[in-house]
Amino acid sequence: MSEHITEIIIFTVLFLLVSGIGFVAARWRAPQDMAHLDEWGLGGRSFGAWITWFLVGGDLYTAYTFVAVPALIFGAGAAGFFAVPYTVIIYPMFFLILIRLWSVSHRHGFVTPADFVRTRFGSPTLALLIAITGIVATMPYIALQLVGIEAVLKTMGVTGSSMFARHAPIIIAFAILAAYTYQSGLRAPALIAFVKDTLIYIVILVAVLYLPYKLGGWGSIFDAADKKFQATPAPGDGILLNANNQLQYVTLAVGSALALFLYPHSVTGVLASKNRNVIKRNMSALPAYSFLLGLIALLGYMAISAGIKPLPGAKAGSSDMNTVVPLLFDLKFPAWFAGIAFAAIGIGALVPAAIMSIAAANLFTRNIYKEYLKRDATPADEAKVSKIASLVVKIGAVAFIVFLDPQFSIDLQLIGGVIILQTAPAVALGLYTRWFHRGALITGWAAGMGLALWMLWQIPNAATKKAHFGGSAFPLNKFWFFDTPKTIYVGFVAVAVNLLVAVLVTFLLRAMKTPDGVDGTEADDYFADEGDPRVDKSVTTVETVSST
């Protein structure tokens, strides 16, 4: 432990600094009345271009991404680089789709994607399904942020062997996080994101300039990786794609992009911005993070070139791939800079974890509590319930990591990405068309979920010796009508079937003259911008008056 003392001190100091910022954030751009869900859960819907850039960047590119993507490259090579096309194609999609969600939410005061679906299709049941899907998909994602912190702590040697000693640091970290999120709401991650992203940019720029110099240049880094993959018996790895995994690469990039903007936490980040132009401008500025992510991914090859051996995993005989990047930093950087790098990853986990827990809490409050438990909840009630729900969500995430094998969270996150995609017909297409029947969307969702879970169940993983839930690359020959070794992304197939079922059932229900829900939105709502005269501010105004 003593050899890591400089790293531990720097990590702790930066962590405490950020925690202080988290608590102070409640007073930053302070509203007259914090007891309103728009204030606690969406930062007053007032963020400009800069804050949105840091917030959404810090939200989408999580600590887990920073640790897991290079780990994937380290293990499989080119297939892990899907993160780059994935984060290229997502912004034009945001541009076309999420901007409409912002407008219609601004006009009607929606806080969650399920709020939109409820009003658009007049179906609380469909909204409930969307909300539950969102919560279930988000929970393991929060748990995985802890995996990111744990990878760093393990490398610094601060994790003991007993169950309590192993988890005490992350329990403390999450307790602090829970406290300031409770107090400051979305303002906390927004303010912390400035520190987090600055640290990450510094660390990565130094890493990609300094490490290749130490390792003999980029050419020899790629050559070392190539040599390693040539030597392994696994057929799917290599520094280029092969004939069988290109379809998987492409469908995974598209599927992940679609899934990412359906995740409740992305929607929360976008709804917090103050007008349409802020979002549009960010679509050109956010790819800076994609560039960063591409460079981070290549740290996996640097780890190969530097001869890194991952630390042992939770189970005997397994190895924890997520430790390769922290180990690389530990080996090649001076201790003080490794400490900064570790702090960047650790703090990097806090921003998305806070936003995700707020997003999940908002879904619970708006689409379960207000819908089914207390119809006449005031905005102040909503804020109170959401704050408590955010605590429960974080305790749940910690319990996941402490009591279950972390592999379980990784499996669940994989499933989460696939199931959140099943909300695409209702949420994403719903922003463009109301043609689908609410009953058909529910049927399609059920079909897509069923198929997705069946397909994931069928996938083994040779490396971890698992028979089920071994990954998201589905061998096409498991469908009886294909005879090919090619693989495809599960979510992509499932959402295609979901859509097909939704179309067919819509025809069927129309033919049977089953009544449609009432559409509470107008065509014009999808283009509403800041200062729209029809936005109902009366609720906020009343609250503000009563509290002052």
Added chain:
Amino acid sequence: MAELESPEAVPAERKKRTDHSPWNWLLLIPIVVPLLTPLYNHDSPRFAGFPAFYWIQFLFILLGVATTSIVYRMTRR
């Protein structure tokens, strides 16, 4: 007369508002091009040590930035 007309005039103006624009079609380029693996799944030519697979995909990021910037400027109200 003027009083009768004004409530009519507002919705009429609102109805015209839309986000449809031919410029939006440009956004298809950065969605489709990164998915064409034959374009970039090669080792050579290398650039500064990077195999083509990697530096070409980094270029796609710039392609995305360029198209979204153009569409933003052209559709700004």
